[in-house]
Amino acid sequence: MTPLTIMRLMRLEDIPQVVHIDELSFPTPWSARTYEFEINNRDTSHLVVLEIANHNEPRARGFKSMFHWLTGSRSFSSPIVGYGGCWLIAGEAHISTIAVHPTYRGLGLGELLLAGMLQRSINLGGEYSVLEVRIGNTSAQALYHKYEYAIVGRRQGYYRDNGEDAYLMEVRPLDHAYQQR
Incomplete structure (x- = not known):
């Protein structure tokens, strides 16, 4: 069952949880300092988190216990289960x-x-x-195709950890018609 979640803008106090998820998800995670910079750069950087709305749900309680054990911190009221970032510059998201x-x-x-x-x-x-x-991340590519992203290029050796290439994907235009599909 999908937990009830709330999406909101990332705050500085979210950084320890976000960094933990980042470390579990990527071979070259962003640093806490990078997240701090992005949060403080609200003109172009838009970071969001998903947090559990009902933090008494059994999975959420287990996550909070694990987070406390790993970090020694009890600084959050609801566990963050995901995050995302977007830079918005000159019409490009x-x-x-x-x-x-x-x-x-x-x-x-x-x-x-x-x-x-x-x-x-x-x-x-x-x-x-x-x-x-990543060219090898077919599950992410399937999600992006679902939202009408198309492969428009390839970046050779884009990922520093292993030199894997990246597909550059794009969807346009983001307009009323796109929202209706």
Whole structure:
């Protein structure tokens, strides 16, 4: 069952949980300092989190216990289960990052994050969206195709950890007709 979640803008106090998810999700995670910079750069950077609305749900209680054990921190009221980032510059909505905690994958939360970031981009004047995705990440590519992203290029050796190429994907235009589909 998909947990009831709330999407909201990322705050500085979310950084420890976000970094933890990032470390579980990517071989070259962003640093806490990078997230701090992005949060403080609200003109172009838009970071969101998904948090459990009912933090007494059994999975949420287990997540909070694990987080406390790993970090020693009790600084959150509801566990964050996913996050995403988008840079909005000159009409381009560039999806910079998106991840869901492994415990909560396969529940549609990544799609919820993507849809939320696209809606926010449209509301803020985004005209089109781009992103990079690992060539080997076929599940992410399937999600992006569902939202009408098309492969428009290939970035050779884009990922520093292993030199894997990335597809450059794009969807345009982000307009009323796109929202209706």
